[in-house]
Amino acid sequence: MSLRSPAPASTSGGPAPFGSPGTAPVRRATPRRYLMCPPVHFRVHYAINPWMHPHKPVDVPLAVTQWEALRDRYTALGHTVEVLPPRPDLPDMVYAANGATVVDGRVLGARFAYRERAEEAAAHLEWYRAHGHRRVREPVHVNEGEGDFAVTATWLLAGRGFRSSPLSHPEAQEFLGRPVIGLDLVDPRYYHLDTALCVLDDSTDTEVMYYPGAFSPGSRAVLARLFPDAIVATGADAAVLGLNAVSDGRHVLLPQAAVGLFGPLRERGYEPVGVDLSELLKGGGSVKCCTQELRGLD
Ligand code: ARG
Numbered sequence: 001m002s003l004r005s006p007a008p009a010s011t012s013g014g015p016a017p018f019g020s021p022g023t024a025p026v027r028r029a030t031p032r033r034y035l036m037c038p039p040v041h042f043r044v045h046y047a048i049n050p051w052m053h054p055h056k057p058v059d060v061p062l063a064v065t066q067w068e069a070l071r072d073r074y075t076a077l078g079h080t081v082e083v084l085p086p087r088p089d090l091p092d093m094v095y096a097a098n099g100a101t102v103v104d105g106r107v108l109g110a111r112f113a114y115r116e117r118a119e120e121a122a123a124h125l126e127w128y129r130a131h132g133h134r135r136v137r138e139p140v141h142v143n144e145g146e147g148d149f150a151v152t153a154t155w156l157l158a159g160r161g162f163r164s165s166p167l168s169h170p171e172a173q174e175f176l177g178r179p180v181i182g183l184d185l186v187d188p189r190y191y192h193l194d195t196a197l198c199v200l201d202d203s204t205d206t207e208v209m210y211y212p213g214a215f216s217p218g219s220r221a222v223l224a225r226l227f228p229d230a231i232v233a234t235g236a237d238a239a240v241l242g243l244n245a246v247s248d249g250r251h252v253l254l255p256q257a258a259v260g261l262f263g264p265l266r267e268r269g270y271e272p273v274g275v276d277l278s279e280l281l282k283g284g285g286s287v288k289c290c291t292q293e294l295r296g297l298d
Helices: 060-076 120-130 168-176 217-226 259-267
Strands: 033-036 080-083 100-103 106-109 149-151 156-160 180-184 197-201 207-210 251-255 271-275
Touching (some): 060 271, 100 168, 106 120, 106 168, 149 197, 156 168, 156 197, 168 180, 180 217, 207 259, 259 271
Parallel strands (some): 033 080, 156 180, 251 271
Antiparallel strands (some): 100 106, 197 207
């Protein structure tokens, strides 16, 4: 993996227009708190998305090593990682992003679409309650946490079509007090919003990358209207779950195989950090799926 600093900002005169050579904007990382769950009990024993093949072997020690490398990356970047205790009966628990959506210190719990994962919801809620958080809602409608909710400075982008119920959108808006923008997912490979879209700078409402092919024509038009300067990913980068990334405002941790995204990220002043989570890809997830962000929790 190669890490390169972004091109220096222009020092001559006023701001150069976006996209001019050598004028990448300066991006600022802000310290984050993440919740992760180690894949010690990770297995692919059932198939609830097209990535999962129960007959294909999974190397659990390798999954753990890869997960630890991701956790260590976060801490090396100055972020805090909290650990959710894994349960032997819940092999998908490593995908911690699905367990809740935490915004402005409010915790909207999850309700899973498949019974195989149903009990993860209570394990997450228990963790928040045990850590003294009181602004916690157990949802009425199916939502798979940050799998389908993404946060910008103002909005909650919300996926639907495969997992989260459309009814979870008004529920999230009411509880979190943020305007929801519903987006329709149409390709079963991109069954959660976080497999098709990543917010790169959540201090703005403009900085995202996404794969248009994952969305309905109307949702594509909405994305083009809201994010005219977005990084638009190719099918090849989406197909290695390159959009399943986590950004701290500057560093973007993403699957290392998403080679086509590195250049566009650098051009915009981000530092791409390639991560190998090959074992967890076998469950249909990567960097973002393993990482729940705790926004505004003390
Ligand atoms: N096997 C899991 C499922 O299908 C993978 C979840 C991936 N998580 C995510 N945030 N996209 O539910």
